[in-house]
Amino acid sequence: MSEIPLIGITGRRKKGSDVNGVLSVQGELDIDLFFTNYGRQVSMAGGIPVLIPRDATAQVVSKLDGIVLSGGADVDPKIHSPEEDPSLSKFEPGRDSHEFEILTGAIENDIPVLGICRGLQVINVHAGGTLFQDIPDHANINRPCDDRHHKVRFGENSILSGIYGSEIEVNSLHHQAIDKIGEGIKATGWSSGGEATEEVIEAIEIENSQILAVQWHPELLPGADPIFNWLITHATK
Numbered sequence: 001m002s003e004i005p006l007i008g009i010t011g012r013r014k015k016g017s018d019v020n021g022v023l024s025v026q027g028e029l030d031i032d033l034f035f036t037n038y039g040r041q042v043s044m045a046g047g048i049p050v051l052i053p054r055d056a057t058a059q060v061v062s063k064l065d066g067i068v069l070s071g072g073a074d075v076d077p078k079i080h081s082p083e084e085d086p087s088l089s090k091f092e093p094g095r096d097s098h099e100f101e102i103l104t105g106a107i108e109n110d111i112p113v114l115g116i117c118r119g120l121q122v123i124n125v126h127a128g129g130t131l132f133q134d135i136p137d138h139a140n141i142n143r144p145c146d147d148r149h150h151k152v153r154f155g156e157n158s159i160l161s162g163i164y165g166s167e168i169e170v171n172s173l174h175h176q177a178i179d180k181i182g183e184g185i186k187a188t189g190w191s192s193g194g195e196a197t198e199e200v201i202e203a204i205e206i207e208n209s210q211i212l213a214v215q216w217h218p219e220l221l222p223g224a225d226p227i228f229n230w231l232i233t234h235a236t237k
Helices: 036-045 057-064 095-108 116-124 160-164 226-235
Strands: 006-010 013-014 030-033 048-052 064-071 112-118 150-154 168-171 185-192 201-206 212-213
Touching: 006 057, 006 095, 006 226, 013 116, 030 185, 030 201, 036 226, 057 095, 057 226, 064 095, 064 150, 064 226, 095 112, 095 116, 095 201, 112 116, 112 226, 116 201, 150 201, 160 185, 160 212, 160 226, 212 226
Parallel strands: 006 048, 006 064, 064 112, 112 212
Antiparallel strands: 013 030, 150 168, 150 185, 185 201, 201 212
């Protein structure tokens, strides 16, 4: 265990041609991308952010004290709901299997995990759950990233009620959400109020573990978000 915890953060993979400013001769090269906000929140909470490249195996987990499963593309519907229309999802080849491997390593090593947006969905699908493929009124993508789109109410005695209280207002950038809950997962937060569909699952915990996930993007809201303090606290135990 590090004196200052090392927190691994998953990212996304693009081709060089997808990124402005990259030389044309580098267009077919792979680039791993990470939004700064995740690392910034980890740093503000007292941890050291470590970016996990796609080519890192689950062995990297044993060198870390905590994991952030970040947001991004949809989980491939072939994994959780093969009967659904694949045209409703935009997924990133290779990311699902990589993050499942990282998550499995974290569970085996009893390392705390914070899932954010896609990260919540990855945790649920990894546990055998399924997703609603399209809930468009939750995808508040035409407003600033910190726009508070609806409220989330938390169950009594949940981890998140201890972090935030009984209810908070959150941003919302997702168009998919949990349908069937995975094995061992407990829903602890639900959408309410605002223009978005109510009673969508917005937070989960895995029983008897150090795994917590939310459907909104706390890293994009102003100031230091206390959910990252939860991660750092558990990463130092």
